Amino acid sequence: MEVIDNALYSALELSTAPQAQNDYRPQQKSSKHTTYASCHCCPDFWMGYGDHCYYFSMKKKNWNSSLEFCLAKGSQLLMFTDNQEMNLLKSFLDEGFYWIGLRNNSGWRWEDGSVLNFSRVISNSLVQKCVAIGKDGLQASSCEVPLQWACKKVRL
Numbered sequence: 189m190e191v192i193d194n195a196l197y198s199a200l201e202l203s204t205a206p207q208a209q210n211d212y213r214p215q216q217k218s219s220k221h222t223t224y225a226s227c228h229c230c231p232d233f234w235m236g237y238g239d240h241c242y243y244f245s246m247k248k249k250n251w252n253s254s255l256e257f258c259l260a261k262g263s264q265l266l267m268f269t270d271n272q273e274m275n276l277l278k279s280f281l282d283e284g285f286y287w288i289g290l291r292n293n294s295g296w297r298w299e300d301g302s303v304l305n306f307s308r309v310i311s312n313s314l315v316q317k318c319v320a321i322g323k324d325g326l327q328a329s330s331c332e333v334p335l336q337w338a339c340k341k342v343r344l
Contacts, residue, residue: 230343231261235280242266243339244280251318254287254337255299263341265289266321267298271306277338278323285320285327287337292317292328 230241241263249257251265258265266288268274289299292311296304296319304326309319311328318331321338329335 236343237276239343241341241343242277242280244282244286245336245338248334248336249287250334251287251291251331251337254335255289257337258289258339261339261341263339264299266338266340267300268340269306274307274321274325278321278325281321281323283323285322285329285335287335288319288321288326290319290326291331292319 230236231243234241234243236242243258243261243263245254245257255265266277266286267290268277268288290296290304290309291299296309298304307326309326309328313328313330315330316328318329319326320329320335321327
């Protein structure tokens with residue numbers, strides 16, 4: 189490591205081998221001389237697990253703005269297919285809630301139109317049409333509340 193102009197820089201050499209399937213570490217920027225022709229990597233600041241990359245925001249936005257962010261990154265607001273994946277993802281979360289791709293549209297439906305059929309959404313008001321995930325599970329909220337969000341996409 190060397191200090192240049194009061195900024196700390198470190199050289200990082202990355203293997204060109206495919207990333208391990210259960211690598212939870214955020215991706216680091218690589219040298220412009222390194223090629224990744226066979227790498228199934230996730231973008232910077234995304235975490236890889238299995239065949240997917242996950243992004244957990246630090247900022248807060250309403251549900252629609254969160255959806256727009258994910259779509260602009262070639263991803264979707266987080267959707268999961270079973271309790272096992274949901275519990276795994278809850279283990280990544282800090283305190284607080286993260287918007288996911290689930291809302292009340294003639295019942296609790298994912299953004300792809302499929303019905304939530306493996307968990308329960310805690311809701312205490314009819315105006316709570318969007319869903320966030322926290323350590324304790326799925327919680328309905330007004331879609332206008334600014335929360336952090338989570339995106340998911342297939343590894344490239």
